[in-house]
Amino acid sequence: YPYDAKNHVTPEGRMRIGFLSSQTASSPGTFDRKFNSAAAVLKDGTFRFKNLGGLLKFTLTNNNVTKVTLKANDGGTVGGVYYIYFDKDGNIDQSRTTMPGNGKRLTMYLTPSGSSSFSKGDYYFVLTPRTYKGGMTITFTLDDGSSKTASCSEDIVVERSRITYIG
Secondary structure, three states: OOOOOOOOEOOOOOEEEEEOOEEEEOOOOOOOHHHOOEEEEEEOOEEEEEEOOEEEEEEEOOOOEEEEEEEEOOOOOOEEEEEEOEOOOOOEOHHHOEOOHHHEEOEEEEEEOOOOOOOOEEEEEEEOOEEEOOOEEEEEEEOOOOEEEEEEOOOEEEOOOOEEEOO
16 A cells, blocks of 8 residues: 555565655655555454555754755665565565665655645655664755755664654
């Protein structure tokens, strides 16, 4: 959920999922819902939905930001296409998760939908759940064409179905 013909279960039993590099948010407190996919696992007669990505929450204190760019300081992926397997308990089997070479996304972008700049408030990226060794760098593009950069060098852990707040 939500349905996307590109995200599917293969005949081998693995699920294709994509965390694309270009996301949008319509207002404070929102994220691009079409990229926060969830999968249902049937266990003990009950379907249990779990999100496949993690949310990275940040706060904008001005109304003049037109784009937010995110990069992992370790040079690793922040998104992309993954093929994942679930174990019998509905957990992702990390040892069997693969990412095709051409599916990697090293940079993620967030732009406002419905306006030219974001309103003040909290926003979210939908990211690949993992430990971002050495932190992340976020660049804020402003409405006058200039940019400001914020960086954190501490490890940041983004967990599946969880919100990680970075300020």
